[in-house]
Amino acid sequence: MGTSSRRSPSPGRRATTRDPLRCNGSGWRVARPTASASISAARRRTPRRRPPKADVALVQPRFRLTELWLSGLLFPYAWGFLVTRSELSRETRRGSGFQSNAALSSPRRNGDHPMLHSTMSALRSRTKMIAAVGLALVALSPAPGAGAQPAGAAKECTDHWVPVQIRPVGELATGPLDPAYEAARQAANSALTGFGTYRIYGQLCKPAGVDPSTVQVLVHGFTLDHTYWDPAYKPESYSYVDAAVKAGYATFTIDRLGVGRSDFPPAVLAGGPNQVDTVGQLVDQVRAGKVDGTVYRKAIIVGHSYGNWIAQTVAEQFKNVDGVIASGYLHNLELTNVAQFVPGSMIPVQLYPQFATAPLGYLTRRPGVAGHLFFGPSADPQVVRNADADPQPGDPLVGALFVNQAGLPHNITVPILFTVGSKDFFLCGSEPGLDCSSDRAVVDRERPYYPQSPSIEGYSQADAGHNQSQDVGATDFYRAAVEWANRHVGAGAQ
Template identity: 35%
Template sequence: MMKGTGRTLAQAARGFTALGALLAGSAPALAAGRACGDHHIPVALAPGLPADQHVFARLCLPEGPTPPATVQVLVHGITYGHLHWDFPDPTGHTQRYSYVSAALDAGFATLALDRIGSGKSSHPLGALVTIETNAYVVHQVIQALRAGTVAGTSGSPGFEKVVLVGHSYGSMTSWYAASDYQDVDGVILSGVSHTFQTAAPLSVLLPLWPAALDPAFLGQGHDLTYLTTRPGTRYTTFYAPSPVDPAVLALDERTKGTLTLAEFAPFALVLARPLDIRVPVLLVNGTQDALFCGPTLTGTVCDSAQALLAAEAPRLGPNAPCTEAWVLPGAGHMLNTIPDAPRWFAVAQEWTTRHIGAGPGPAPGCAP
């Protein structure tokens, strides 16, 4: 059994007025003084190799003369990129779909990256882009943020506290990174569980084809182990049955990314791998996630926060000090680009404020 306490967000967050304020509106307002910069962070693919690759990352800072003490490192899932965390609203022109804006409003810095092999980051041979590679690269990014070597933090001691925030395969990457390198202060895992729907692997695999054959990636030099979704398949693969703005879905298609066969093939082994996370954890899923809301004896792991907590907390390892869970009613696999996205953004910021804090000094940890 897991050490420490396991609570749902509904139990832990009663009375938090900022959460209520965010839920009342359609989206958090853009933080005043928002400053974002794009960076290319040198990384190696494995320990002992030269740092001859790079990760593209967008660092955003909230209003204030100095960076906050805490940064949230945002890690996307397969066929997505850094834009997943700061997605434009093509219809209402709000910040409804921007996790970044919600975090900035709460006083946190964010670093949204393109995972190695994705987006504007380096594209090494696809066979070299594995879950282990992803985790090691994220570890190097975290170390750069702590050391103050990412442009924008130069001349300062760097960020004191780091929260790792993942979605789907980005959450799996976060499993590995937090377990293997022990250099984060908190972990938020969204759109993932160890109990998947029976048809989930095929549901993801069947829409895939080589990125080199897709009009969106023609001439970009991807080898044949780089894959993407076939045109017109993103709703059934990632969103169904959740509602989504057709304009959002169209923009999702136009900005889609890639994955590698080496990332996808060992799916069962990734789920079986023992974890050793030793910091506070927040679990977030949609109740209708067609990929990771697998069956239990009485329903699915996403039927309630209690069900998600009971299924996932023991899988995080025996040293997780406290784990909380929250589910978004009616949501499918995608959480950031649906009308109810601000609800989970608010939950994530409340949890981070309570357990990690934006200011300097020791994190509150598991204190109620």
């Protein structure tokens, strides 16, 4: 990985003139350097150069744990040596007077004093005992990196591409079809191309060494991607994934079709119905163990904004999840804000160089609008800059879809947690039906639309905007989501 900045002793240095205890081949003796040797060593000694500050910053973190561990390993020997030296000096003066170097260097040959011989034997035994105790303590202590780990280090993540089918419209519908609708459907299917198999990218994360029994499938919103749930910037503050994994859940964060690392179908096939159908297929595969080999007994679907609508519709149509965490989407929009700002904020995605070859029809947001549309007044400026720098493609009809679904009830039969930032640009306001100021207000606002759900709960994130997982108070949102999930579904291990 790199080289240490520590210097080795100079090749010309004679360590014997400085070692207080040395072996000459026939025994141990105290080495007392002469004055001339000390002066000569001092002349040869050159001051060590400190590495530049930049080098220190690079080297120090790499070796800190290693140095601490080695210190623990060598400490017993150093301590035993110091004790031996001290006791030897005291006993020689007490028992037989100070002995010359020559006398101490060969004790048996020169007829050593009995007290000195017994003292040396006892002190060598004491040194071995101290060393053994120290080594035992080192063995019992955790190896570097095995103890408390930094944020995010305790999760294991793997990348996956899940095959899904985009099917003709008639295969998505249930129940009898109106004859006029059926005729239009057949005409559309015969004119359209692009049906077939596509791949959805997802990142599966779980606690290191653990196979949880519950997986959370996370669906991002419009012009976002999977990193919304697990950004590189300050994950300790803005990573839903880290919070869920720490609580014992597996997470599967996806790029929806037409976004990020997933496949791009023709834009006309990337609309809401196909998004719902493909995400539903994906949840089935994740639960069945077709993604990472783990069969998950339970699943929670977590959706944000447009992804929230997708998540709720999957729960309603596929019946393959045990709970829904619904972020950033409530019935009744702040239509004044939507009508005034949203149409002028969208541009063709091909205007961004990274999407120049994307299929025609995809939209994204203009540069510089993320702060106003997605964040509250107290958001971290760097988070806002990151969002502006990374727009993603989106469905051109997403706005019409939201307005069309605004007053419709949902036949969801599992518990739901609705979460919203109290400063959400699209959902909150002073008009009747737009109250986001408290948990109770959120519940009262949504309960009439979910008559089949056994539990409706709400969470209002103070001062947060639309992208609440990356806004002020995000960790409080994570705690609320984890606490709700524990009560209604549970993590558990396989």
